Amino acid sequence: MKILILMAIRNLWRHARRTLLTVASIAFGLAVILWLQCILAGRNKSMIDRVTSTRTGHLQVHRQDYLKDKAIQFTFTPAENLIERLPPGAAAAPRVYLPSLISSGEQSSSIMLVGIDPVAEQKVTDIANSTKGSSYLENDPSPDCTSRQILIGKSLATFLHADIGAKLVIMTQAADGTLGNDLFRVKGIYESGSPDMDKSVAYAPINCAAKVGALQGIHELAIHLPDPRALDAVRASLTNALPPPPAPPMSVSTWKEAMPSLASIISLNDSVLMMISV
Template sequence: MILYIKLAWRNVWRSKKRTWITASSIAFSVFFACLMQSSQLGSYDNMIDNSARFFTGHLGIHQVDFWEDQIIDNSFDQQELIQLDLSNSDILIGVPRLSSFALASYGDKTKGAALFGVSLPLEAEFSYLKRKLIEGDYNNKGGVLMAEGLAANLNLRVGDTLVLMGQGYHGVNAAGKYPVSGILKFPIPTLNQGAIYLPLETLQEFLSAPNMISSYSILLKDSQDTELMRSHMETILKDKELGLMTWQEMLPDLVSSIELDYYGGWVILIILYVVIGFGIFGTFLMMIKERTYELGILNAIGMNKYRIQAMVAIEIFLLIFLGVLMGLLMATPIILYFWSNPILLSGDAALAMEKFGYEPIIPFALNFKIFYNQGISIFVIALFLAIYPMLAIKQLKIIKALNE
């Protein structure tokens, strides 16, 4: 076997041009496949992170009926959570939220608005709400933060007094006057036209719902740990009449769009594999055709076809290994760079992403599975294509080969 390896190694480098052509075609296929999947998975992680931060968290705790009927009466006492130990090294942060609807009025204008009661310091860290502030004071506990579009529709400015009227907890009347302390600008039109943020205690008082919250949103350090944390949280909440949902359950449309894009990405990868496969097959074909006379001589002097196949198989294995290794070495520093420095979008592309509430970037994922999966995929394809040289050697005719 050692002799075959030595012969194969010498044969690989006997024709350096052919070797570099074959290895390069394999290397570039691994390189492009790794980059493509890294950007694809990075984009998914970014979408999940943005949606989890701004809307639901990776995990959400609420009344069992709340998600089906999101009304103030389906809120729960946050003291139920204070009694529990929700600390875990995988949890980045958790925030209580209270939501409702009311009529917002200023002067002779009235608009419907979504009210969100939040802990302003925690929300600044959880959903980066403070970054949305374009005017006024974020930390003014006595005032409200209004979406830019809603403020414009009501002709409101910072310092004006907003009147809120609605229905509170268990049907009580809710009414109050609050100064506008700040203006927020959201990329999502529906939020920008109708969102009002208040300190949690202020909204609880307005709705006559002391200590009540609609949900407790949990943000994890890694979205991949969602199911693991769900099992952990269910154990903690087993004696409570509270529901626990993952971001996949709360955001089914996001899951569907990711799955659709993922399968679309695989279609593109398959097309790439087919194109590269023809290139690899061409180099294998060239390898056999150029050496038909040589292989015929080896067979004629007593080297049986199985040994010739073994030698050529080792050559092909070395070529594939060299190509895959080159591709991984090429892809690793590029992915590392873009993982640390995502591609910033501008112009219409950036506006389109911001419209859906996502950062205008193309992030890359750094995951060992990317390199492993693509390396193995190309390796298997190349090994499959190596069947042809083996069959060609098996059908080798000495007389015909010597006349080549």
């Protein structure tokens, strides 16, 4: 064995230029592979962080089939034991969703009005940090929603020619079959980094949105995890804590079910990473 090793070393240095060229080629190839792996892995993490920190959270609790049908009647009241199952450092925020028409008098646009708890939402998403140069929503405990405040995206504000303090009319199909409508005043303007979201999503205190839509309960409990790697374990724990019949059937979804197109992109990137590694 010793003789074979010595012969191999001698042969390598007999053609030193060829040996160095081969080593350099291998090193360059490995460097390119590692660089591509880092780029794709970083891109994946950036996309996941953006969608979970601005929209979905890591997990969501809904009435079963809500994500498929988006029926506004699919509301529920979250049980305390669900919150107790969350790991330390996790946070949860209730939401309601109302497909609506928003009008400034000059322009109108179709949007999704999202009713949120302003304080709880800050622990799940960073929408509050996106209100540069303007104010974030405040809690409105009044049953009649006396403040009627709304947070709109920069793209929507530009389209509606609306600024801070502007009055906007919200119209929506209420859960009881009537036409819900109310007058809101722009409290702040956010800029999420996604022009599509900024033009199509507006936020209001959850009781204000519920009043317009004649809603009882919430559509979604969004959950932020301190460690995204615990996603599957926490999902299983929450699923086991869902109320049994005769309560309406519930489900726990991840950001992948909430954003299937993004999940497909991540899966494709992971496949490319695997091919590169091989």
